[in-house]
Amino acid sequence: MTEAEQDQAFSDAITRFGGAIARMARGYEADADLRRDLEQDIQVALWQSLARFDGRCALSTWVWRVAHNRAISHIIARQRHSRRRWSNIEDIDLPDADPTPFDHATSDQAMTLILSIIERLDPPDRQILLLYLEGVAATETGEITGVSPEVVATKIHRFKAMLTRRFAPMGDTL
Amino acid sequence: MTSLNDDGLRSLWRQDSDALGPLPLAEVKSRATAFNRAIGRRNRREYIAVAFVALIFGLYAAILPGMLLKIGSLLMIGGGFVMAWQLSRHTSRPGPGAEAADVHAYYRAQLVTEERMLARVGLWYIGPLIPGLAVFMAGLASQFDSTLGFAAFTAIPVLAILGVWLLNRRAAAMLREQIARLDAATEGQ
Numbered sequence: 001m002t003e004a005e006q007d008q009a010f011s012d013a014i015t016r017f018g019g020a021i022a023r024m025a026r027g028y029e030a031d032a033d034l035r036r037d038l039e040q041d042i043q044v045a046l047w048q049s050l051a052r053f054d055g056r057c058a059l060s061t062w063v064w065r066v067a068h069n070r071a072i073s074h075i076i077a078r079q080r081h082s083r084r085r086w087s088n089i090e091d092i093d094l095p096d097a098d099p100t101p102f103d104h105a106t107s108d109q110a111m112t113l114i115l116s117i118i119e120r121l122d123p124p125d126r127q128i129l130l131l132y133l134e135g136v137a138a139t140e141t142g143e144i145t146g147v148s149p150e151v152v153a154t155k156i157h158r159f160k161a162m163l164t165r166r167f168a169p170m171g172d173t174l
Numbered sequence: 175m176t177s178l179n180d181d182g183l184r185s186l187w188r189q190d191s192d193a194l195g196p197l198p199l200a201e202v203k204s205r206a207t208a209f210n211r212a213i214g215r216r217n218r219r220e221y222i223a224v225a226f227v228a229l230i231f232g233l234y235a236a237i238l239p240g241m242l243l244k245i246g247s248l249l250m251i252g253g254g255f256v257m258a259w260q261l262s263r264h265t266s267r268p269g270p271g272a273e274a275a276d277v278h279a280y281y282r283a284q285l286v287t288e289e290r291m292l293a294r295v296g297l298w299y300i301g302p303l304i305p306g307l308a309v310f311m312a313g314l315a316s317q318f319d320s321t322l323g324f325a326a327f328t329a330i331p332v333l334a335i336l337g338v339w340l341l342n343r344r345a346a347a348m349l350r351e352q353i354a355r356l357d358a359a360t361e362g363q
Binding site: 011014018021026039040043044045047048049052053062065068072076085086107111114122124127133143144146147151160163 | 180183184186187188189191192193194195196197199202203205206272273274275276277278279280281284285288348352355356359
């Protein structure tokens with residue numbers, strides 16, 4: 001790929017996925033300043049990586065992989081200082097609390113819960129949920145993450161079950 | 175509030191999110207170059223630290239009396255060079271192409287690299303300094319009137335080294351747990 005093609009692919013990627021990258025960064029870094037640094041790091045990583053993009057996978061798959069992998073490097077480096085522990089989604093238990101019907105919960109409450117689940121997850125599970133929230137199909141999520149679509153579906157089911165227990169105890173379906 | 179289904183959750187996820195602050199392309203390229211320079215700068219800092227150690231122990235080797243102190247000083251200089259070389263090898267970041275791998279492969283590779291670096295810290299970080307430190311301390315033994323005083327003096331660097339080694343071993347064990355959990359999840363597919 002020539003540098004002009006690399007520049008064009010980068011511009012296309014930012015136009016198509018810029019908003020999604022910003023939302024993804026929320027799932028990896030809570031601090032606003034550090035999140036801005038992460039977003040900029042991702043853009044640099046993306047431009048660098050596109051020199052090797054050969055079209056063997058979709059541009060979206062490539063962008064998601066680079067963005068998530070750079071974010072993983074970011075949180076591993078941060079973990080050295082904080083020693084925060086992560087878990088598989090199967091090992092996460094939400095503390096007991098009175099369930100609130102989803103219709104009555106505020107957006108802030110729901111987002112806080114979603115982010116609190118995501119930030120406790122091992123990077124592979126975190127990536128699956130963030131891609132689900134972006135509306136990426138299970139098949140492509142499997143290709144991006146390196147797991148089968150069945151595993152993707154299981155993880156998403158577990159996530160939604162956790163939300164249901166908290167927000168939709170009266171049978172709101174997912 | 176929307177209902178708790180796929181569309182509802184995705185709509186919630188998208189609302190109130192900050193837009194990406196796009197970097198101008200020239201800035202992206204400048205930072206990509208700066209990243210390579212940063213590695214050079216980091217290595218330079220290590221070389222400066224080693225040069226400082228070499229200067230101090232070079233002076234010791236020249237002015238301190240006794241063969242043990244001179245040999246110990248020279249060994250410390252050699253150990254410092256080995257440590258800096260190993261540090262630059264162990265802490266290099268993966269190239270841009272590596273980041274296009276799937277997350278399982280990339281994450282596992284990151285954890286394994288980090289675990290190896292921490293688990294072997296005694297070999298590549300502490301080890302090269304031990305011979306010089308031991309000989310240097312042996313050379314200092316004659317300066318102490320009592321064995322107890324020398325033992326107390328020796329205990330300070332020994333405890334510091336032991337602390338560094340134990341902390342790194344503990345961190346490596348935590349990483350091994352993460353790798354095992356990742357492998358178990360992969361095997362379960």
